[in-house]
Ligand code: NDP
């Protein structure tokens with residue numbers, strides 16, 4: 209049995225939802241890089257895969273904090289420092305009740321290859337907590353963030369590990385985390401990215417992931433000789449940082465984004481979603497999307513329970529290009545079938561691993577252009593690295609400078625992924641292109657650094 213087959217066999221016997229997500233991510237990479245491993249024995253000789261799939265360290269800690277009723281609350285905090293062959297550990301923090309070790313391992317593993325694809329000197333990590341920010345007051349969020357940093361500060365540093373945001377963690381939370389780090393260590397340094405601009409955050413970091421996803425799609429459509437996004441109906445899932453900035457950029461390039469969604473339901477507004485209202489509802493107040501109908505009765509709201517199991521209403525809306533920007537496994541085989549039936553030409557992943565393996569296979573066999581997360585959503589972490597550069601040199605780049613660098617970075621990633629796919633005989637397969645290209649750089653660095 210070959211190493212690849214043996215590894216894949218191991219996944220099949222695994223269980224537990226978080227663990228399965230890690231193996232889902234891993235299995236895709238192993239299938240993709242098989243031609244590379246077979247053509248160049250050095251990766252097997254140096255046991256790169258065996259070394260890459262185990263995090264350098266996984267830190268788990270208790271977070272104890274006082275809620276507004278002075279009741280003691282206890283959560284679990286994590287930081288998975290996966291690989292630092294290319295640079296300091298780098299990756300977001302997720303605050304969501306579903307967070308566990310397995311989810312963070314999947315996200316951390318993906319982050320290694322994503323960060324490699326950016327071409328920037330950053331390693332891969334992820335962290336977070338099962339803390340649920342929903343329904344918490346600002347004071348409670350602040351107290352939680354302080355308690356979380358009381359432990360986390362021991363393991364991070366501007367040249368060691370630089371966390372950022374993810375689901376449930378935006379610039380407000382990063383601000384509180386930074387404040388506590390500064391208090392404990394008495395140092396003012398770029399230990400976190402996604403900080404508010406007022407104190408050493410980078411301009412454009414909030415927009416970066418969503419804008420980058422659209423820049424990537426424009427490049428992919430161009431390479432694949434498809435019509436550009438101008439004038440095209442687009443569907444977007446999610447209603448958080450990534451989704452709303454993808455919608456913003458889609459409007460800027462002349463497309464018509466007609467949907468968004470959250471964990472409770474989907475909005476379909478055929479005239480184009482009202483972005484200002486969505487920002488108010490979801491980013492400022494964390495309210496229900498259903499409130500959208502109060503001022504837009506012409507739109508439709510589909511609660512999750514009203515849609516058949518195994519599918520998602522947002523992918524049943526006819527579109528030219530689809531952008532899953534909410535969470536993992538939110539685009540299933542049934543959803544892929546609906547997209548294909550409705551004539552969708554392109555799917556670009558803004559969220560991390562939003563499409564199931566069956567969905568990806570179906571989309572690819574029907575020649576739908578497919579931009580995988582680790583390449584397409586790398587704009588967020590790329591601008592995080594730009595923030596690290598600005599902090600290290602005590603300088604501030606303009607919005608236009610950052611935007612231009614982001615655009616170039618996304619175009620470069622997309623072209624490199626397409627070229628790698630061609631070089632390895634899988635032209636048009638951006639999943640394989642991204643996995644091979646991302647893996648190769650990290651693997652070569654690991655070999656050069658020795659064991
Ligand atoms: P936010 O917290 O800003 O928004 C998350 C959105 O996804 C919300 O609309 C939320 O709905 C929805 N959502 C979360 N969990 C679920 C679920 N289980 N089922 C359905 N909907 C859900 O997060 P981001 O926009 O930052 O992140 C979205 C995705 O993008 C994630 O996969 C993240 O890992 C990825 N990503 C983020 C980057 C960043 O820079 N922030 C960079 C690269 C990738 P509700 O409000 O109801 O909870």
Ligand code: 2IT
Nearest residue numbers: 299300372374588589592
């Ligand atoms: O998944 C991701 O790339 C992020 N959440 C952003 C990570 C970062 O360090 O900016």
